[in-house]
Amino acid sequence: MNFKTLFCSLFNGSATALLLLSSQVNAQNVNISIETRNNALVLQADDKKNLNTIYFGKKLSSSAEYEMIPSQFKQSSEYTSVLNSAYTASGSKSLLEPAVTVTHADGNNSLDLRYVSHSVKKESDDVSLLSIILKDPVYDFQVTLYYKSYYKDDVVEQWSVIKHKEKGNVLLQKYASANLYLKAGSFWLNQYHGDWAKEMQPEESKITHGIKTLDTKLGTRANLFQPSVFMISMDKPATEDEGTVLYGALEYSGNFKTDIELDYLNNLKIISGINNYASPYSLKQNEEFVTPAFLYTLSSTGKGDASRNMHNWARKYKVLDGKGERLTLLNNWEATYFDFNEPKLFDLLKDTKKLGVDLFLLDDGW
Incomplete structure (x- = not known):
């Protein structure tokens, strides 16, 4: 079952970027560094094969420096060793919201995910998987x-593929696309809400302890009241050209859910994917469940650059002929609504060619 193809085009813009990916083995730890032009996301498989996020921020001068981060910036006691898990499983050690919840074929609800291996495929000079x-x-x-990393534009797409070989079907109760973990002094959420004719109304608030959920259960027109795009500012609210900000969105046109949880160490966990409300999925043996991609970029120079990163990526990789020219269109709807006739339309059309209008659309409502 493949949801990656159900991409909801949320941006009218462009992009291209590749992540340089490197692996280092120090003692019994395996470090996996994902580097774009300006940023780095570093994962580490520890001696027990727990895969955790140890760094996400501006790229450091040497990849060897990432290995020192856990010891140099150790916080207070962490009881589970998986608080910063790269993909949090439920029913075992985790104390926080999970990314994946299952009921095994034998009825057991516990899941423990351990690192096995990793590989990198270079798809182009700019894109790696x-x-x-x-x-x-x-x-x-x-x-x-x-x-999937796009180097030049500091953009990453992240998704998961779930499968099993158990003797019977496994019930997927939750199946997130991505699980991020951020560290900062404080966090500020910029979210959007709306309704017909007043879409994308912004709201900004400081994130407090507990879980903030952005979701929709509408099914069709899922983004009507709550779009999946959001921004997280770190340490203070970001402005257009100053501050560190994460910009994220789910590439999916159906029901979505994003959980934003501030934990007891004051770090932020972000889990995003298909909304699992009333949606358990019975996964057959050897069947693959492919989640939609979660898209994100990190900017240290404010919201403007974060937005432009997304626009550049979308124009290059998602929008048909994204760098091509478009016809300039005149639509009569807001000017006339249902009350129009030939003289009114003629008045609208005259001199429009001088303004660069190429096409006229006669709109009489739905």
Whole structure:
């Protein structure tokens, strides 16, 4: 079942970027560095094969520096060693909101995902695809995490593929696309809401402890009241050209859910994917469940650059002929609504060619 093709075009813009991906093995740890032009997301498989996020921020001068981060910036006691998990499983050690919840074929609800291996495929000079295999040590259950990176525009697409070889169907209760983990002094959420004719109304608030959920259950026209796009500012509210900000969105036109959780160490977990409300999925043996991609970029120079990163990426990789020219269109709807006739339309049309109008659309409502 493949949801990646159900992309909801949320941006009228462009983009291209590649992540340089490197792996380092220090002692019993495996470090996986995903670097774009300005940023780095660093994952680490520890000696127990837990895959955690140890860094997400501006790229450091040497990849060897990432190995020192956990010891140099150690916080207070962490009881589970998976608080910063790269893909949080439920029913075992995690104390926070999970990215994946399952009921195994034998009825057990516990899941423990451990690092197995990773590989990198370079798709072009600018685009690379990292895949990381995680498996349960007891059940024949596997999740593969994908990170598609676009170097020049600091953009990453992330999704997961879930499959198993258990003796019977496995019930997927939750199946997120991405699980991010951020560290900062404080966090500010810029979200959007709306209705017909007043879409994308912005709201900004400081994130407090607990879970903030952005979701929709409408099915069709899912973005009507709550679009999936959001921004997270770190340390203080970002402005157009100043501040560190994460810009994220789910590439999916159906029901979505994004959980934003400030944990007891004051770090932020972001889990985004298909809304699992009333939507358990019975996964057959060897069947692959492919989630839609979660798209994000990180800017240290304000919201403007974050938005432009998304626009550049969309124009290059999602919008048909994104760098081509478009006809300039005149639509009569807001000018006349249902009350129009030939003289009114003629008055609208005269001299429009001088303004660069190429096409006229006669709109009489739905």
